[in-house]
Amino acid sequence: MDIEYIFLAEFDIDKGSILKVQHPTVYPYDSEYSIANLMLPDGSHNCVEDTTVFFLRSKHNNPSDDADNETFYHVLNVQKQKKYEGVRRGARVKSLAIASKKPYCFSLRDLLSKALDQIFDAYDHTMYSKERRKSDDMDLSELDIQDDAKLIDNLVQTLVEHIFETCNGVKISNLPIYSDQERIFWRYALAKSKFTNYNHTTSFQYGNKVDHITLSIPLCLSENEIQYRINGITQVSLCRLVSTFKEDTMLIYNAILYQKRVIFFSSQQLAGQVVNTVLSAVAMFPEMHNLLKTRTFPYASFSNLEFLDVEGYIVGVCNPMFAYREEYYDVLVDIDKSEVKVNQSFTQVHKERKKIEKKEKKEKKKQRASKTNIMDAKHSTEPSPQEKSLFDSVLTDTLDIIDSIGHTVGVTRPKTFDDICYLTQDDLYFIKDLIELIQFKTPKSSGFEILEDLIRSKFYYYSKEIIDLAFDQEKQILYQQQIYYGTSSAHESISDNIKKALAWRATSSFKHNKKKYRSGKRQIYISPEIIDLKSCVQKLRSNILNEEELITMFQLFIKHINSREEILEFLTFFPENEGGIHPIALCTLHSSELMRLLGVSFLRKIESIDEGKLLVQNMNMFLLLGYDRGAKLYNN
Incomplete structure (x- = not known):
């Protein structure tokens, strides 16, 4: 399964969160303190069991470095609490995590849960032996206590190593390998995950006990998708996201698209639920390159603030202090209240910036032509030959075509062009359709998994349309002609989402995606010149x-x-x-x-x-x- 690291952490009432075991070597790019705090999130002492996801990145790279060359690990973390008499606070809290460069590792969630139970049993056995010696009136010297501690540490170390070997014993070399076209077809065109999940039965043996566990391994995930199940229920769910936030889902969508800082917050739910909500939001953009790797932090605390150096970060938190620190976010997603709050200070800065842009546009218009000529051009149905050549002359750079046109002819974009709160008509139609589909549905409803596949498919094609428009020079020219001349010479209708596509072009996210999306065409094998x-x-x-x-x-x-x-x-x-x-x-x-x-x-x-x-x-x-x-x- 290509697991490269395994970690065991526990909560010590005197020392806080500590990392007890790292295997096979010490993780080189982060501190033990940081990893332990990620494994034991805020409020972990209040829950019996929780599953979270976080990522480990190499720290030797600068933020400006190419994310494709950065060391990136997916980490699956299972945390449990067990009650004990005589223990301070009355319970022990431990977490077991595995790290891999491949997302297949999330299929091992049930195996990790069983393994953590065995680690607790190892502690139980040692404590039972200690209590038995006490009941037999045997004196326990300081040396005996140290020997007990060393014994259990060695036992747990051996057990963790065994778990590591068991995880890597799950062979995936015989899994079918899908091409990009096959993945898109099975995952989004057909949209039935039952055809793309590989079920594999493995066993976990410790002593005389053997547990048989069925793993469901997804084969056609996009680079921004993570999928795992608990009790047969998919945890990262777009259905639940839309059901929770309704129309406000598109505010979250806009904030991520326009590369704003988004914080998902809950002080009442488990950290795992916050993580799942973050990952569900990112899944709205399955084809946006490196969104997961560079901008997503499923869980963070005040001891892990590395995300602040990332432009347009998407982060999940449980500490209420984040909600009061408005300088940390442009959009706050309150999971407890099912609300999306746009930062007021961000809105004010946005308005001031728009005023400056508007003033600059007016100055450019004065330099370009007189007011009378501009009005004539706007009301003219047929542009003059000189005006036509103006558009033709800027077709020099395919990727920057719309930016060239904007600077050349001084096109004024709508005031709410990249405003998070501005929803296009396409947005409204799209989200209302989804709300109607999922109403009265719950994760335990029959057909919920099929509905989840359907919603993911719809988001794929909706997001893909916006990405296509951002690279479609013909549509951009038609749209600019409509603004500049008041009409378009073509009869082809243009999606209202052209506005969103142009707003995305202004972000550094678009610049990073240029390398992957050299053209907006989805056609690779069929020539678009022959068949569009x-x-x-x-x-x-x-x-x-x-x-x-x-x-x-x-x-x-x-x-x-x-x-x-x-x-x-x-x-x-x-x-x-x-x-x-x-x-x-x-x-x-x-x-x-x-x-x-x-x-x-x-x-x-x-x-x-x-x-x-x-x-x-x-x-x-x-x-x-x-x-x-x-x-x-x-x-x-």
């Missing part, structure tokens, strides 16, 4: 295509979509939550015989790969009958 799949999907769903256009489109599909990679890429544009391949299958019922033939022929091609065959089987009975009837005629 996004445009084709919109046309197929619009139901306004005439027969000639439809025939031309399907002829292109049949001619240029042939290999497995091309078919799979095509299918990722037809997610099940938006109807799947329904528009394709509907063509098998077309009034035109040629169109029916083309529809059947292309469905046959889709069915030639396993993923396509599954989608065809999922079609409704009416479409299946139409396809079967057409297939028989096609064979003849």
